[in-house]
Amino acid sequence: MAVHIQMIGTGSAFAKRYDNNNALIETGSRTLLLDCGITCPSALYRLGRHFGEIDAVLISHIHGDHVGGLEEYAYQMKYVYKRKPVLYVPAPLVAPLWEHTLKGGMESEEADSLTHYFDVYPLEEGEESELLPGLRVKPLRTRHVPGKISFSYVINGTFFYSADMRFDPDLLERLDREGIRTIFHDCQLHPPGEVHAALPELLTLPERLQEKIWLMHYGDDKEAFEGRTGRMRFVEPHVRYPI
Numbered sequence: 697m698a699v700h701i702q703m704i705g706t707g708s709a710f711a712k713r714y715d716n717n718n719a720l721i722e723t724g725s726r727t728l729l730l731d732c733g734i735t736c737p738s739a740l741y742r743l744g745r746h747f748g749e750i751d752a753v754l755i756s757h758i759h760g761d762h763v764g765g766l767e768e769y770a771y772q773m774k775y776v777y778k779r780k781p782v783l784y785v786p787a788p789l790v791a792p793l794w795e796h797t798l799k800g801g802m803e804s805e806e807a808d809s810l811t812h813y814f815d816v817y818p819l820e821e822g823e824e825s826e827l828l829p830g831l832r833v834k835p836l837r838t839r840h841v842p843g844k845i846s847f848s849y850v851i852n853g854t855f856f857y858s859a860d861m862r863f864d865p866d867l868l869e870r871l872d873r874e875g876i877r878t879i880f881h882d883c884q885l886h887p888p889g890e891v892h893a894a895l896p897e898l899l900t901l902p903e904r905l906q907e908k909i910w911l912m913h914y915g916d917d918k919e920a921f922e923g924r925t926g927r928m929r930f931v932e933p934h935v936r937y938p939i
């Protein structure tokens with residue numbers, strides 16, 4: 697079955713020209729939302745789509761540009777589309793997502809847990825699960841902000857989607873050896889990356905690896921870097937790429 701990924705936005709957390717780095721993954725007639733950041737509800741609207749068309753949501757980690765739109769998503773599903781949405785979330789993030797992020801805006805007499813709003817399916821690190829027919833996802837814990845739990849995803853065994861992660865050449869080499877054909881990688885254009893891979897770091901990778909890498913989660917001056925990314929290409933918002 698053909699599987700495609702389409703970025704709702706490709707921007708960094710502070711980008712204003714590009715929306716939050718959130719994606720739609722489509723397989724047949726089913727759609728997974730990968731991260732739902734602050735700009736997601738309006739960016740999805742500008743893409744001509746709406747929450748009622750989404751079959752499930754998967755999150756990578758708890759930062760506003762990745763989960764800040766979940767409250768509106770949950771409320772729209774409850775009060776507009778009247779359907780309980782499916783939430784895939786790495787097991788260690790289940791409790792923090794409610795306690796640290798959603799509870800403040802969503803707790804009420806009748807609603808005291810994440811499971812009131814979502815059908816919650818915890819995912820285990822390193823274990824592949826079929827999230828939609830034809831869509832297999834394996835979470836890998838990757839390094840981002842020190843102490844922050846964050847996951848990247850291997851999709852259908854051949855596609856790697858970095859959440860927000862530091863430069864990790866050993867992991868990228870290992871993924872290459874294991875048969876990953878395409879890597880969508882977050883990229884901080886201006887060093888130091890610190891909590892993200894910086895472009896100069898990614899440029900130290902061998903060309904064989906760079907060929908597989910598409911850059912996302914970039915800043916507003918991305919156009920100034922066209923032609924300065926070695927063999928790596930930019931992911932463009934709204935374009936559908938095969939997985």
Ligand SMILES: Nc1ccn([C@@H]2O[C@@H]3COP(=O)(O)O[C@H]3[C@H]2O)c(=O)n1
Nearest residue numbers: 708709759760761841842860890891
């Ligand atoms: N220790 C940290 C924590 C956060 N940040 C910045 O805040 C942003 C939060 O969203 P992000 O997409 O993870 O990118 C983070 C950094 O820009 C940072 O630069 N250093």
Ligand SMILES: [Zn+2]
Nearest residue numbers: 709759761860
């Ligand atoms: Zn981010």
Ligand SMILES: [Zn+2]
Nearest residue numbers: 757759840860
């Ligand atoms: Zn982050």
